[in-house]
Amino acid sequence: NDVGIFVSGVQAGSPADGQGILEGDEILQVNDTPFQNLTREEAVNFLLGLPVGEEVELVTQRKQDIFQKMVRSGLGDSFYIRT
Numbered sequence: 001n002d003v004g005i006f007v008s009g010v011q012a013g014s015p016a017d018g019q020g021i022l023e024g025d026e027i028l029q030v031n032d033t034p035f036q037n038l039t040r041e042e043a044v045n046f047l048l049g050l051p052v053g054e055e056v057e058l059v060t061q062r063k064q065d066i067f068q069k070m071v072r073s074g075l076g077d078s079f080y081i082r083t
Helices: 042-048 063-073
Strands: 023-031 060-063
Touching: 023 042, 023 063
Parallel strands: none
Antiparallel strands: 023 060
8 A cells, every 4th residue: 555545447337437436546535534544454344344335425536647657567466346
């Protein structure tokens, strides 16, 4: 998590797609929980703990350039979670 928690893909037709979330967006906050200082394990546990069907508020920032550099350089930890 040295570079952040990023969206690695968005399923077409999903609620995230409908709200304009894009691959490469950094997740800054989910509901009232900031993601900047979370480890990947903490972020995963938080996301998996969200009740099914509950409305979720994401605060994201477009950082496709940083995301692409991270992917090309292998800086990320290659951990994915489908939410």
